[in-house]
Amino acid sequence: MDDAVILAEGLTRRFGDFTAVDGISLSVARGEIYGFLGANGAGKTTAMRMFCGLLKPRAGKARVAGYDVWTRTEDIKRSIGYMSQRFSLYDDLSVVENIRFYAGIYGLGRREVRERGDRMLEELGLTAERKALVRSLPPGWKQRLAFSVAIIHEPGIVFLDEPTGGVDPLTRRGFWKMIYRAADRGITVFVTTHYMDEAEYCDRVSIMVDGRIEALDTPAGLKQAHGADSINEVFLRLARQARRTE
Amino acid sequence: MDAITIRQVSKAYAAGRTRTEALRGISLDIGEGERFGLIGPDGAGKTTLFRILTSLLLPDSGQAAVNGLDVVRDFRRLRTQLGYMPGRFSLYTDLTVEENLAFFASIFDTDFRENRHLVQDIYVQLEPFRRFRAGNLSGGMKQKLALCCALIHRPRTLFLDEPTTGVDAVSRKEFWQLLKGLQAQGITIVVSTPYMDEASLCDRVALIQQGRILRVDTPEGLRRGYGRRLMAVKGPGMLKTLDMLEGVAGVSDAYPFGEHVHAVVADEGVQWPEGRAAVDVEPDIEDCFISLMKDGHG
Numbered sequence: 001m002d003d004a005v006i007l008a009e010g011l012t013r014r015f016g017d018f019t020a021v022d023g024i025s026l027s028v029a030r031g032e033i034y035g036f037l038g039a040n041g042a043g044k045t046t047a048m049r050m051f052c053g054l055l056k057p058r059a060g061k062a063r064v065a066g067y068d069v070w071t072r073t074e075d076i077k078r079s080i081g082y083m084s085q086r087f088s089l090y091d092d093l094s095v096v097e098n099i100r101f102y103a104g105i106y107g108l109g110r111r112e113v114r115e116r117g118d119r120m121l122e123e124l125g126l127t128a129e130r131k132a133l134v135r136s137l138p139p140g141w142k143q144r145l146a147f148s149v150a151i152i153h154e155p156g157i158v159f160l161d162e163p164t165g166g167v168d169p170l171t172r173r174g175f176w177k178m179i180y181r182a183a184d185r186g187i188t189v190f191v192t193t194h195y196m197d198e199a200e201y202c203d204r205v206s207i208m209v210d211g212r213i214e215a216l217d218t219p220a221g222l223k224q225a226h227g228a229d230s231i232n233e234v235f236l237r238l239a240r241q242a243r244r245t246e
Numbered sequence: 247m248d249a250i251t252i253r254q255v256s257k258a259y260a261a262g263r264t265r266t267e268a269l270r271g272i273s274l275d276i277g278e279g280e281r282f283g284l285i286g287p288d289g290a291g292k293t294t295l296f297r298i299l300t301s302l303l304l305p306d307s308g309q310a311a312v313n314g315l316d317v318v319r320d321f322r323r324l325r326t327q328l329g330y331m332p333g334r335f336s337l338y339t340d341l342t343v344e345e346n347l348a349f350f351a352s353i354f355d356t357d358f359r360e361n362r363h364l365v366q367d368i369y370v371q372l373e374p375f376r377r378f379r380a381g382n383l384s385g386g387m388k389q390k391l392a393l394c395c396a397l398i399h400r401p402r403t404l405f406l407d408e409p410t411t412g413v414d415a416v417s418r419k420e421f422w423q424l425l426k427g428l429q430a431q432g433i434t435i436v437v438s439t440p441y442m443d444e445a446s447l448c449d450r451v452a453l454i455q456q457g458r459i460l461r462v463d464t465p466e467g468l469r470r471g472y473g474r475r476l477m478a479v480k481g482p483g484m485l486k487t488l489d490m491l492e493g494v495a496g497v498s499d500a501y502p503f504g505e506h507v508h509a510v511v512a513d514e515g516v517q518w519p520e521g522r523a524a525v526d527v528e529p530d531i532e533d534c535f536i537s538l539m540k541d542g543h544g
Contacts, residue, residue, distance in 0.1 A: 039417070136264050138289065139289050140287075165411065166288035166440045169442060169535050169536050170536055170540070171287070173501045173502055173536075176502055177485070177488070180484055180488075184485060194414055194415065195441070196415060220505070230504065232415060236419065239414065239415065239416045
């Protein structure tokens with residue numbers, strides 16, 4: 001596939017004699033929302049770190065945003081966005097300081113930072129709070145800001161690692177609308193979540209068990225193949241076969 | 247008899263010039279032997295309420311009692327009767343599984359061997375790792391060890407603060423099975439969770455948001471009390487469907503819900519565009535929460 005933003009073939013990573021990621025293959029198209037599911041310890045984080053250029057594989061091939069994960073990790077880091085629930089914004093910097101900081105890291109010029117920053121604040125309805133410390137923002141606002149900051153450099157792909165943990169159902173849905181809009185603009189979204197209803201919002205979903213991808217299809221296709229009513233059911237069925245714990 | 251009574255409890259935190267109202271006059275009764283869920287997002291006040299009920303934090307105003315013991319006045323006696331599993335892993339990471347259990351047992355003047363039968367079901371899963379340091383356990387095993395330590399003195403009341411957050415769907419299911427077993431032993435269980443689908447696993451739940459209780463009811467009662475007409479609309483395209491619904495008269499709200507979009511609609515006179523199928527659906531706990539939030543209770 002030529003327009004694949006992520007392309008992996010037999011990607012493998014071992015730690016000592018433990019194979020965390022065991023020959024996974026997948027291809028994610030431009031503008032696709034791809035749900036990357038798996039039980040705790042199935043190998044999701046290790047796979048994601050390889051895709052982000054943070055960890056070298058031991059075997060297999062992968063290209064992210066057109067760059068080889070073996071040799072072009074710095075180019076990968078510049079071409080992606082990343083957001084997780086645990087690490088995203090600096091609590092003791094203000095809203096605008098966080099925007100400047102991340103935009104600076106991604107090499108945006110001073111004028112670009114100001115223009116994009118102002119537009120972002122307006123879209124988020126945070127213009128009045130621009131000087132407020134991020135710590136003082138409600139969790140939902142923080143999360144939307146974190147997402148916007150993660151894509152401030154208009155990357156081809158954004159990795160979201162459990163981005164919606166612990167927020168209320170309205171905020172969670174507001175957040176998914178932002179994801180749809182980003183995907184609509186052509187940004188590929190690669191997302192992990194423990195909320196199984198969110199798996200249904202993805203264009204395609206894979207489920208990892210013991211380091212391998214055991215299922216990969218559209219949500220509808222997965223449900224049909226497993227004769228299940230929900231992704232939750234498919235997930236429980238596959239994840240129960242796991243031999244290893246974290 | 248009520249195991250827990252909470253009357254007009256308020257608590258605020260001040261940090262510099264900002265003041266956060268964590269709890270705004272909460273009142274609630276929880277029955278003996280009940281499995282009670284506190285359901286709400288981060289920042290709703292769940293942890294503050296737990297810390298007040300376990301006598302670790304003083305309320306600014308209001309009263310609360312657990313098993314007839316006042317959380318402020320009778321804290322010494324109260325602490326021997328309750329088990330508490332905080333949201334953050336707080337056991338000793340450099341002690342082994344066995345050492346942690348022995349330590350917590352000794353604090354309560356008891357002996358792990360003597361009380362082992364209380365936690366037998368959970369301990370069998372931990373036993374293979376008994377000589378592992380707690381810090382080296384997997385997330386699921388840490389959670390089970392924390393539960394064992396909280397139960398070691400046979401508490402009458404068990405407080406579990408978000409025991410399933412960040413835990414995958416399989417482990418979550420197993421954990422709720424364990425709780426069911428504990429309830430059968432007569433232990434009152436108060437458990438908080440941000441996962442709305444876990445509400446249906448409780449006898450009763452309180453939906454909590456921004457320091458206020460939105461509603462207290464059985465999961466079934468919540469659903470019955472929804473009081474609106476809800477329809478499920480299916481794609482193609484979530485964003486397109488949502489944008490389309492914004493323009494449909496009679497639709498007061500629309501949001502993604504699994505593979506469908508849920509639309510809150512007026513009873514009569516909704517004009518669906520050609521080719522768009524919509525079916526009536528029963529509300530889920532999450533629909534109830536959304537509706538209560540939008541009513542401005544939040």
